[in-house]
Amino acid sequence: MEQNTERKHVAIIGAGITGLSAAYHLQQAGHSVVVFENSSRIGGVIQSSTKDGFLYEHGPNSLMVNDRRVENLIQKTNLSSEVLVANKAANKRFVIHQGKLNTLPSSPASFLTCSLFSFKAKLRLAKEPFIAKRPAEAGGESFADFVRRRLGPEMLEKAAGPFVNGIYAGDPNRLSTNYAFPRLFALEQEHGSLFKGMLKTAREIKTGKGDTNRLAKREIISFKNGMESLPKGIAALLEEGTLFLDTKLGGISYNKKTKRWHIDWKGKNGTIGQGSFSDVIITVPAHKLEELPLEEKVLDAISRVPHLDYPPVASMMLGFKRSQVKHPLDGFGMLNALNEKSKILGALFTSTLFPGRAPDDCVTINIMLGGSRTPEHGKMSESAMKASAMDELRRLLGIQGSPVFSSLVRWEKAIPQINIGYSSILEQLKQCERKFSGIHFSGNYRGGISVGDCIISGIKLTEKISS
Numbered sequence: 001m002e003q004n005t006e007r008k009h010v011a012i013i014g015a016g017i018t019g020l021s022a023a024y025h026l027q028q029a030g031h032s033v034v035v036f037e038n039s040s041r042i043g044g045v046i047q048s049s050t051k052d053g054f055l056y057e058h059g060p061n062s063l064m065v066n067d068r069r070v071e072n073l074i075q076k077t078n079l080s081s082e083v084l085v086a087n088k089a090a091n092k093r094f095v096i097h098q099g100k101l102n103t104l105p106s107s108p109a110s111f112l113t114c115s116l117f118s119f120k121a122k123l124r125l126a127k128e129p130f131i132a133k134r135p136a137e138a139g140g141e142s143f144a145d146f147v148r149r150r151l152g153p154e155m156l157e158k159a160a161g162p163f164v165n166g167i168y169a170g171d172p173n174r175l176s177t178n179y180a181f182p183r184l185f186a187l188e189q190e191h192g193s194l195f196k197g198m199l200k201t202a203r204e205i206k207t208g209k210g211d212t213n214r215l216a217k218r219e220i221i222s223f224k225n226g227m228e229s230l231p232k233g234i235a236a237l238l239e240e241g242t243l244f245l246d247t248k249l250g251g252i253s254y255n256k257k258t259k260r261w262h263i264d265w266k267g268k269n270g271t272i273g274q275g276s277f278s279d280v281i282i283t284v285p286a287h288k289l290e291e292l293p294l295e296e297k298v299l300d301a302i303s304r305v306p307h308l309d310y311p312p313v314a315s316m317m318l319g320f321k322r323s324q325v326k327h328p329l330d331g332f333g334m335l336n337a338l339n340e341k342s343k344i345l346g347a348l349f350t351s352t353l354f355p356g357r358a359p360d361d362c363v364t365i366n367i368m369l370g371g372s373r374t375p376e377h378g379k380m381s382e383s384a385m386k387a388s389a390m391d392e393l394r395r396l397l398g399i400q401g402s403p404v405f406s407s408l409v410r411w412e413k414a415i416p417q418i419n420i421g422y423s424s425i426l427e428q429l430k431q432c433e434r435k436f437s438g439i440h441f442s443g444n445y446r447g448g449i450s451v452g453d454c455i456i457s458g459i460k461l462t463e464k465i466s467s
């Protein structure tokens with residue numbers, strides 16, 4: 001990033017991956033930065049733990065690297081030697097349909113010959129390039145309607161529905177195509193067809209045209225010691241004195257005349273501090289915005305944002321002796337088809353994905369429960385969750401006996417749902433940013449929820465502040 005002539009003094013609130021990416025890139029661009037974090041650790045939802053020879057994640061299990069900017073950041077962190085690329089088996093994905101595991105086809109040939117999709121669904125898919133584009137409209141279209149219209153109902157039920165479970169733990173009938181799946185939306189808008197758009201984009205990436213940040217090779221990665229290595233690696237690149245952990249903010253006020261932000265805080269051991277900043281980047285989750293000591297008029301300006309839906313998700317890691325599991329676990333994991341009656345959302349075969357997740361004679365399976373369509377399953381007692389998970393694992397994977405390892409992480413408010421109506425939330429954020437110069441709202445509820453998207457949001461903020 002180029003050195004900027006005007007040096008800005010920037011406060012970042014929240015040391016999750018969005019805040020850390022912004023901090024690193026802003027410092028690289030020559031700005032002065034402090035990061036306030038109210039907990040004692042960095043990384044936000046990216047947390048890795050080890051116990052009894054098992055390594056498990058509380059939040060993300062992996063990161064998809066399909067953008068040069070994300071790849072560059074990882075190279076800068078000196079984590080290159082710790083990067084683990086997902087096992088090739090991860091290309092295989094299973095869908096639970098009518099109580100059985102089915103392999104999701106991964107190529108046109110396997111799609112034509114698979115038994116998961118009916119002949120009618122295959123014919124319907126072939127029509128996609130000839131279906132007229134629907135003009136973009138203010139209200140937007142739900143993801144379910146979009147997929148049904150372009151690809152047919154079976155593709156929604158058996159492919160797109162499970163995909164939505166895996167990313168958002170969301171409800172495709174409510175998720176907005178425009179904002180939750182902007183790339184798919186753009187393919188239709190720009191090329192009139194998803195297939196035509198995908199082919200053209202792939203050609204452009206190969207020949208170095210189009211979006212030069214997109215990588216031809218998409219890799220799913222993690223790190224030897226888990227995903228938490230990434231925020232730790234970025235934090236190690238920050239200048240000394242950048243991070244204020246265990247810090248409670250006392251006030252964040254705006255001076256209209258000077259167009260500067262005044263922040264006071266109470267740090268670890270009761271130390272009190274204050275500072276004046278040209279810019280404040282707020283990266284806390286939307287549902288936490290009201291807890292910030294922001295001026296009433298700022299909070300009024302973003303009144304709808306804290307009400308964004310964040311359904312509960314529970315992440316249960318179960319470990320078994322390899323000999324207890326009949327199934328080879330030769331894939332990324334398994335996800336429910338849309339109308340499948342099940343108490344789990346799906347499961348990841350984590351010890352297949354990356355080495356070092358379990359002792360040599362063991363395997364791990366990460367089960368997700370809850371989400372938008374079945375939030376009650378994310379709030380069950382631990383014993384009820386385990387019983388539900390074991391019912392499914394016995395039936396689908398032929399697992400015998402009890403797990404030799406188990407851990408449960410509950411996210412009461414897990415993932416923001418970018419549903420129909422999100423445009424009014426976005427509009428409030430933009431209006432607030434116009435009204436109060438120097439304030440910026442970022443984080444996974446704006447610009448994409450994946451770890452890679454959050455890294456890019458930090459880069460885009462740096463470009464905006466530097467411009």
Ligand SMILES: Cc1cc2nc3c(=O)[nH]c(=O)nc-3n(C[C@H](O)[C@H](O)[C@H](O)COP(=O)(O)OP(=O)(O)OC[C@H]3O[C@@H](n4cnc5c(N)ncnc54)[C@H](O)[C@@H]3O)c2cc1C
Pocket residue numbers: 013014015016017018019036037038039041042043044045046058059060061062063064249283284285288291292313315411414415442443444445449450451452454
């Ligand atoms: C269970 C789960 C599984 C996921 N799986 C994947 C996956 O496999 N791959 C993938 O790419 N993505 C995945 N994601 C999504 C991705 O991990 C997140 O979207 C991303 O890490 C969010 O980063 P963030 O910095 O925006 O927010 P957060 O990580 O929420 O960070 C916000 C930070 O703000 C701090 N904060 C809050 N209030 C205050 C305050 N008052 N003052 C100061 N600081 C405050 C918090 O303590 C936190 O550190 C998953 C998410 C979850 C929950």
